Amino acid sequence: MVMPRRLRRNPLCRRTDLVQAWTGLGLLLAALAATPAAMVLVGDAAHRHYARTARHQAATRHHTTAILLQDARRHPEPGSAEARKTRYPAEVRFTDAHGHTRTATAEVQPALTKGSAVRVWVGADGTITDPPLSPGEVRSRAMGSAIIAALGVHATAAAAHAAACRVIQRRNLAAWDTAWARTAPRWTTSP
Structure with missing residues (x-):
């Protein structure tokens, strides 16, 4: 040394x-x-x-249901482990905390059809956001x-x-x- x-x-x-x-x-x-x-x-x-x-974030965001306004993209390998984790952008309509109907782009599971219901997180300003930080x-x-x-x-x-x-x-x-x-x-x- x-x-x-x-x-x-x-x-x-x-x-x-x-x-x-x-x-x-x-x-x-x-x-x-x-x-x-x-x-x-x-x-x-x-x-x-x-x-x-x-x-x-938990106090200012809420979970709500949104309706797809278009079909979501299909994954090239349906049923694969990657397909279960992958999310694709799609137009959705939802109601914010103040009761206003809004449209926005949300990340959704592949191959969902128009009219499907998805759960999204909405911020206090009425925009789609990420969920609150987990422990x-x-x-x-x-x-x-x-x-x-x-x-x-x-x-x-x-x-x-x-x-x-x-x-x-x-x-x-x-x-x-x-x-x-x-x-x-x-x-x-x-x-």
């Missing part, structure tokens, strides 16, 4: 090599310590946000946010280590230039 070798005493090891090794070790330990805290804080905040969003969707979005937070902590630590290494490398190159400026005249003397 490279890290322990760099931390041992060595006559060829410069002080900047030790600084670089200890910086890397410190950032690794800091990232490992900060990851759980970041995941809990971000995951909890995201869960509260998406739970509030789900409650708002599983809230949970998966919160988990996704927590994972992104963990990746962010590690990316920040990696960026900090790269920046520190760059600064140390520039310092080493400047020291080598200074040392070479003192040594070069002894090596390049003309006869």
